[in-house]
Structure formats: C-alpha cells, structure tokens
Amino acid sequence: MTIQENIQDFQRRLHGTNCQLIAVSKTHPVELIQEAYDGGQRAFGENKAQEMKDKQPQLPSDVEWHMIGHLQTNKVKYIAPFVRLIQSVDSLRLLQEINKQAQKHHRVIDCLLQFYIAEEETKFGLDLEEARQILRSEDFAVLNNVRICGVMGVATNTEDEQHLQREFARLRGYFEALQQEFFKDAPHFKEISMGMSSDYRLAIAEGSTMIRVGSAIFGHRDYSVTP
C-alpha cells in the first residue's frame, strides 16, 4: 500500500472513535511527509528538535507538529515558535524552559507529561509521585505559558499482549488519578498518548486518545541516512 492508502486506512479505522492518529515521520524526508499530508494527515510526530525545525518550513503551515522524543532544554527554542504539542515532558526544569520560550513567542504551548511505564531501563519518563510533586509545586503554579493536556507513555517492546495491556492500563490509571487530583474542571486535560505500530490496537482498547504510528505508515526507518 502507498503512504496515502495507509493514512486513509487509519483514518477509516479511527473514524467515530475518540482517538487520533499522530503520523511519526522521524528520519523520513519531507517528500514522504507531503504524501501523507496529501492523504489528509495533519498531525506529525518527530523525536528530534533540530529535525523538526528543519522540516517545518518545507511543509504546509497547517501541519501540527508533535514532539515525541526526549527534549533537551537547550533545544526548546528551535520548536517553540510553532510546535503544537510537546508530548515528552519529563521534568519541571523542562516545563520552565518551555514556558520561557513560549512567553517569548506570546503563546501557550500544550504539553503532555511523559510517564515511565515500560520495564526497559532506557525509557524516559516520570512516575506518578514525581508528577504530583511537579503539579503541586509553586514553581509550576506560575507557569502561565504552558498547559498540561494529558499523559504519554511508551510501552515495553514485547509481543506479550497481557503485559502490554497492563502497561497501557497503568498509564490510563495515572491519567485518571491526575485528572481527579489536579484537573477536575479542566476539559483540556483529556489526552492519553499511547500505542505505536505494533501495539496500537491494544492501546485503543485501553483508552488511548492518540496513537503514534510510524513504520506502519511510512515503512521501516533507515537511520543511516540523514533526512
């Protein structure tokens, strides 16, 4: 199938659900992103600030750029003017920098808190107690240019469906706990970003509102070529 057909296949599958597709375009050239765009896709995920910054001016201005990879504070400035959602917030320090850069551009930047749900030690993210500490803090209370819209997580790379289901259910549990404790009257706090090419069906069944799908749309990534 072509990229356009893949996009339309996902759009059909998600039609009428509460879940949207983030097409993960990292490592792929802008020509392929344009193909997905022509198929109707608007939300794209990148995991490197520099790569997103380079691609953004080469594509239509209504593309919604989602940062899904670990973001260093010194790179926030590259994406602050245009990024739609930073899904990978894992510290107060990063939120403070996002707030500072957002202020410079007179905007409020939407963010998700990234949680650690996998068993792999290399995965980034907060645990529930760390997230509570951030949200309770006075340092957070003064950040008027960031808005927390939900949670994000990357599951273990495994084919064990029960295991995956437990991890997705755990992330949904974190979402519900934070909603109850901090965001009761905040309708914008509604996103649970979970599920990738290999496990999005399970993630949707567990309440995902954003699946981040790369290889099932664009094919395999070749890390040896720089886009």
Ligand SMILES: *Cc1c(COP(=O)(O)O)cnc(C)c1O
């Ligand atoms: C690369 C990436 C994805 C997409 O992975 P696929 O297996 O290609 O669908 C999703 N989420 C994050 C955080 C990623 O880095």
